[in-house]
Amino acid sequence: MAPVEFTVTGGEGSPLDFVAALTPSASLVVITDPGGWAQVGHGLTPGFAASVTVTTRVRALRFAVLDLRHFPSSSALPSITDVPGDVVALHDTRSWDSAPVVAALRRLGRPVVLFTAVHTWVSGVDSASMLVGWSAPHVVLARPRGPGEARVEDALWLFRELERRRMMTYTTLPAPPPPVDRSVTVVVALPGATEGIAGALRPGAEYEVWVRVGDVAVPLPGDLELKAVLGMIGRDVQAESFVLPVEGGSPWVSFTVTTPYASVPWSGELVIYRGVVPVHVQQVVLPVGGGESQVRPRLRLSRTFADLGPLSSRTASVLVLGERVLVATGRELRWAGLDVPPGLPPVSGLDHWYGKGFPEFCEDLAAFAVRGAVVHARLFPSGAVVQRGGVITVAGATRVPWAHVYDLPFTEGPYRLCSSVARFGPFGAGGPVPPRCPEPDHSGNVLCPFGFWGLSSVLEQPAGPLAWQVAPAQRQVQVALAVDPDLDRTLTQRHVAELMSFLPPDSISSAYVSPSRLSRVLSDERADVMNLVYDEGVLEAVEIDAWPHRPLVVTTSPAAHLVDAFVNQAGAAGVICPEVAVDQGMAGWVSGMLLARLAGGMAAGEAVRQTRWEMLSRGNVLGLALTLHAGADLRLR
Numbered sequence: 004m005a006p007v008e009f010t011v012t013g014g015e016g017s018p019l020d021f022v023a024a025l026t027p028s029a030s031l032v033v034i035t036d037p038g039g040w041a042q043v044g045h046g047l048t049p050g051f052a053a054s055v056t057v058t059t060r061v062r063a064l065r066f067a068v069l070d071l072r073h074f075p076s077s078s079a080l081p082s083i084t085d086v087p088g089d090v091v092a093l094h095d096t097r098s099w100d101s102a103p104v105v106a107a108l109r110r111l112g113r114p115v116v117l118f119t120a121v122h123t124w125v126s127g128v129d130s131a132s133m134l135v136g137w138s139a140p141h142v143v144l145a146r147p148r149g150p151g152e153a154r155v156e157d158a159l160w161l162f163r164e165l166e167r168r169r170m171m172t173y174t175t176l177p178a179p180p181p182p183v184d185r186s187v188t189v190v191v192a193l194p195g196a197t198e199g200i201a202g203a204l205r206p207g208a209e210y211e212v213w214v215r216v217g218d219v220a221v222p223l224p225g226d227l228e229l230k231a232v233l234g235m236i237g238r239d240v241q242a243e244s245f246v247l248p249v250e251g252g253s254p255w256v257s258f259t260v261t262t263p264y265a266s267v268p269w270s271g272e273l274v275i276y277r278g279v280v281p282v283h284v285q286q287v288v289l290p291v292g293g294g295e296s297q298v299r300p301r302l303r304l305s306r307t308f309a310d311l312g313p314l315s316s317r318t319a320s321v322l323v324l325g326e327r328v329l330v331a332t333g334r335e336l337r338w339a340g341l342d343v344p345p346g347l348p349p350v351s352g353l354d355h356w357y358g359k360g361f362p363e364f365c366e367d368l369a370a371f372a373v374r375g376a377v378v379h380a381r382l383f384p385s386g387a388v389v390q391r392g393g394v395i396t397v398a399g400a401t402r403v404p405w406a407h408v409y410d411l412p413f414t415e416g417p418y419r420l421c422s423s424v425a426r427f428g429p430f431g432a433g434g435p436v437p438p439r440c441p442e443p444d445h446s447g448n449v450l451c452p453f454g455f456w457g458l459s460s461v462l463e464q465p466a467g468p469l470a471w472q473v474a475p476a477q478r479q480v481q482v483a484l485a486v487d488p489d490l491d492r493t494l495t496q497r498h499v500a501e502l503m504s505f506l507p508p509d510s511i512s513s514a515y516v517s518p519s520r521l522s523r524v525l526s527d528e529r530a531d532v533m534n535l536v537y538d539e540g541v542l543e544a545v546e547i548d549a550w551p552h553r554p555l556v557v558t559t560s561p562a563a564h565l566v567d568a569f570v571n572q573a574g575a576a577g578v579i580c581p582e583v584a585v586d587q588g589m590a591g592w593v594s595g596m597l598l599a600r601l602a603g604g605m606a607a608g609e610a611v612r613q614t615r616w617e618m619l620s621r622g623n624v625l626g627l628a629l630t631l632h633a634g635a636d637l638r639l640r
Contacts, residue, residue, distance in 0.1 A: 004126050007151035009134070011161050013141040014174045016060060017475050019043075021135055021142050023061040024176055026090050026114045029146075031105065031132040035121040035155045038476075043092045043118075049073045052083045056224055056309075061176055063221050063309065065089045066116070071096040077104050084111060095119035102127045121159070126152040134158045138166075140478040144174060178551055184306045186217040187283055189273060189298050194259070203293045207264045212287075214273060216253040221307040223249045227277070229308075232336060233258045234329060235271030235287070240336050247308060266292020272301070272324060279331040280304070280314040280396045281322045302398055304469050304634075313471075313636050318393030318460070321382065323401040330382055332389060339382050345402035347583055347628055348374065357589040358621030364429055367624045369418060369450055375409030386412070391459040392438045394608060394635045398465065402563075404582040405464065406457025406615070407627045411445055413454070421451035428452075429622035436616050457615055457627050461608035463635040466566045470553045470576035470633070474531040476640045480602045482506060483530035484513035485521060487537045490587055498536060498591030505599035522546045525573075531639060532557060532601075533575075534594055539584035547573035555579070555607075555639065557597065559590035566632045577633020579611065585625060593618065593629070601639045608635025 014021060018036040025032055042057050043066050052069045067088030074080055076099050083091060091113045095101055101117070106127055108115050119125060121136065127150075128134070134145040136155040145158030165171045190199035190213040204210060214231045227247040234240045243256045263269055269291045275283040284302040301324075305311055322329040328339050348370035353359060359367065388410045389395060397405050421442045426432050440453035453459045474480050482502065486495050502511055516524050518541045525533060526547050535542070535558045542560070545568050553576040556562075556569050562580040569575040579597065581590075596617055600610035608631060615626030 004150070004152040006157070007128060007147040007149055007153045009145040009147060009153070009158050009161060011143065011145045011158055011165060012172050012174045013138075013162060013166070014144060014176065015140070015475070015478070016142060016176050018135050018137060018142055019057060019064070020059045020061055020176055020475075021144060022090075022116055023059040023064045025133050025135075025144075026064075026116070029131060029133040030109045030114050031128060032090075032114070032116045032135055033125050033128065033132065033153070033155060034116060034118055034135040036118065036135070036137065040094060040118045043068055043116075044070060044094065050081075052081050052086045054087045056222060058310065065222065066092040067113075068092045070094045071101055071104070072098070075099075077101070080104065083108075084113070090114040090116050092116045092118065095123060095125075097123075119155075121156045122154055124152050124154050128153050136162075138162055141173070183219055183221075184303070185219040185308050187273070187275060187285060188215045188217055189213070189285075189287055189296070190215075191289060191296055202295065203290045204262050204269075206262055206266055206291050209259065209261050210289075212258045212260055212289075214256045214258070216247055216275065216308065218252045219307050219309075221309045223247065223309050224312065225249060227308060227311065229253070230276040231256045231258075232274040232276060232329075233260075233271065233287075234274070234338070235260060235269060235289075237263060238271070240329070240338065242336055260289075262289065262291045268294060272329070273298075274322065274329065276331065277311045278315045278317055279320045279333070280311075280317050281320060281329070281331070281398050282308070282311055282314065284322065284398070303467065304398070304465055306468050310469065310471065313634075314396075316394060317396050319389040320396040320398065321405070323397065323399030323403075328382065328399075332387070339384075341381060341401075341403065343378050343381055343403065344374075347371065347404050347407060350583075350625055353586065353589070353623065356621060357586070357592055357618075358429055358623050360622065361425070361429055364622035364624070365420065365424065365450065368424070368428075368452070369413075371407045371624055371627055372409045372411075372413045372450055372454065373415055375407040375455060376411070376413040378403060378408050379410050382408075383410075389456075389460070391453065394461045394463060395456060396463050396465070400567075401464075404628055404630065406455065406462055406629065408456040409454045410456065410459075411449060411451060411454040413448060413450065416448065418448040418450050421445065421449055421453075423452055424450060427616065427619055429620065431620065433620055436613075452619060455627060457612065457629075458619070461612050461635045462631060463608050464630055464632050465577070465634050466632050467570040470637055472638050472640065473553060473555050473576050474640045478640075479507065479510050480532065480639045481530040482511045482532040482534060482598060483528050484511065484534045484536060485516040485524060486513060487541060488515040488517060490536065490538060494587040494591070495536065497588055498594070501591035501595040502534070502598065505595040506602055510602075518542055526550075528554075530554060532598060534598070535559065535562075536587070536590065538587075545569065545573075549574045555601070555633070555637070557594060559587065559594065560584055563630070563632075570632065577607065577631065577637055579607070579629070579631055579633070581625070582628040582630055583625065585628075589623075589625075593626075604638060604640065606635060607631055607633055607637040
């Protein structure tokens with residue numbers, strides 16, 4: 004066959020993103036992407052075919068996977084026609100000609116994605132084919148103008164030549180379709196009945212509440228173990244485990260309830276748990292004496308239930324439902340009250356380095372511990388302690404700064420200092436922070452930094468559907484600063500300088516934006532991180548249409564009232580903000596430390612925790628006022 008000519012364009016994203024966009028209209032995609040094959044072939048048993056689902060920015064793509072390198076000839080191949088998959092992914096081999104296999108699959112109507120080396124000649128390409136390569140930071144797309152043979156290496160050369168001449172055009176990925184929310188159905192029935200009932204329920208009567216997670220178009224990576232929990236007011240919490248299969252809905256789960264004797268709307272919460280994490284919460288109102296049943300959504304951490312795998316590692320969760328909370332630790336579920344004063348003790352007198360001397364630092368830390376111990380005593384009256392070193396999830400709107408929860412008994416009055424206070428506090432020896440406090444004795448009224456949840460564990464407070472990654476791993480993270488023009492210009496310049504000391508200068512853009520213009524400016528912004536530098540109380544409301552990407556928002560002033568708009572309306576991956584007002588200069592220092600860790604590949608939860616420890620080393624306890632409104636596993640790239 005003769006070599007073909009190409010029509011070459013570029014694009015931004017990952018090669019697998021473009022595979023999802025190109026198929027099934029392209030029946031053959033020739034791709035050189037070792038990272039993509041690592042995703043597609045993960046867990047593949049040599050000598051066998053398998054089916055795997057890979058989530059891309061465009062859609063979830065199911066592959067029927069076969070590695071041709073493990074077979075001596077095409078006659079030794081197992082059947083792949085009966086392996087489910089939107090496309091067939093093959094890894095090429097140098098031992099024999101794979102072109103007849105590719106052609107046979109294409110004739111059967113199965114699009115083929117052929118992973119091969121950049122310099123390998125591939126025969127049988129035509130105008131229904133596409134060659135995909137990588138020339139950082141762009142994906143190279145080459146469509147043959149006719150039939151023949153081709154190699155990706157030639158397409159890359161042509162791309163670079165056209166780019167050098169500034170003649171290159173670029174293709175954008177299509178916007179992903181809006182996700183279909185997986186429904187959770189609640190039905191009330193008489194005991195032993197086979198169908199539900201409508202209308203009012205009798206007071207003091209026994210009924211069954213049926214619960215089912217419905218079907219969705221996105222298949223799961225595997226069977227998912229979940230737990231349904233029903234907590235009606237005035238009744239004990241009931242829990243039932245079930246399995247959500249790869250495809251289709253779950254079986255019905257049944258709870259037996261006895262209605263109150265009063266004729267009133269009877270409310271409660273239905274919660275679906277993945278491990279100890281509440282991933283779906285809805286209020287259930289049962290009409291006792293009159294009315295109709297009602298279901299109101301309260302929280303959703305996943306629209307499809309297909310991205311909940313990492314949540315199985317969480318150690319505990321607190322679901323906030325007004326003035327009461329549902330605490331989950333291991334297999335234990337129980338209600339607790341939350342009648343504690345919101346907020347944190349005031350912190351003042353920080354020096355020019357945003358820290359304090361040792362005695363003043365200890366006073367601040369003790370004041371935080373007193374309030375944190377009160378919150379912990381409400382959650383765990385028995386004195387139980389969550390296993391340290393894991394991830395704790397807090398779900399639901401709350402005014403409690405959860406990082407300052409203190410799990411050691413502590414009251415006002417004389418106290419003893421743990422040696423870790425001196426080691427990791429101002430002027431201490433410092434060093435790597437161990438997973439647990441090296442001091443074995445914590446008896447009595449002892450002050451220890453490892454007693455705080457925000458220092459001993461990773462905290463996450465997601466407000467909406469979880470995101471796991473903000474930007475493609477192949478390109479540099481972009482940061483956009485929006486600064487209030489009424490703030491001190493000298494401190495603003497210092498803020499930018501702080502960021503540039505941690506991040507490449509060409510990755511940062513900044514602009515003065517008044518609070519009234521912020522919504523319009525952010526709607527048009529496409530950076531990966533939005534760093535909002537504004538004073539406390541200035542940002543009253545933010546109205547943003549849904550972003551086409553999911554950026555991370557970092558604010559320098561309290562923004563808990565904006566989290567829902569950013570995450571559930573605009574579609575942000577999450578928000579990181581302080582619980583209290585902080586000095587503008589200190590905000591630049593903290594933002595720089597935090598974003599440097601995130602840009603280096605660290606997960607958001609661990610980045611926030613390490614930033615708290617670094618602030619503590621200067622005698623600054625305000626790291627315990629820093630909150631991550633996102634999943635702990637979120638990464639910038």
